[in-house]
Amino acid sequence: MMPPAARQTRQQNGSTPSEALLALLEAERRTILHGRLEELDQIVRRKEALLARLERDPGSLRRAPNLRAVLQRNHQLLEAALQGLADVKARIDRPRALLNRMEVYGPSGHKTQIGTTEMQRIFKKL
Structure with a gap:
């Protein structure tokens, strides 16, 4: 049975906080891959809000076993994007x-x- 806070969250947004976070992480992945880095600021704010909701419903994390893998994937993509930007800057400087x-x-x-x-x-x- 779903805890009342999770049920209320699902009713408000149509998904649990963990489902919403997974969907946001997928949007973040697409944003990074398409080079729309200026949109990451808004995604970070939404991600912080979802993580705050997840802190209130830790059971929701158990219902998203692949969350760690998705977070690691996006982290690697962000690191690669940052390295690419640093490489371009170094190239422009020379x-x-x-x-x-x-x-x-x-x-x-x-x-x-x-x-x-x-x-x-x-x-x-x-």
Whole structure:
């Protein structure tokens, strides 16, 4: 039998706090994968509210055995997104190095350097 607080929550929102959290975590995953990081602030606020409700109904956690796995998955996605942003920032911070040492592979499979002295002179004039 469902505790009264959980029953009331289900009646208000159509789901238990753990079901609502799982749905929110799925929305968070999609948000991260689509690169809409500006939306995470709103998701965090909703997640905090749901976690506060879960504290009042700890039995709800037992009804969501995969919650830990979903939380870990999203945590890994967020870490990867942060690492990607840090990599992009580092890349943007090194434009001169990129112009001077950019290497590509040609049709023959040999490495070719782009960014000759001519490119360096143009960059210096700017």
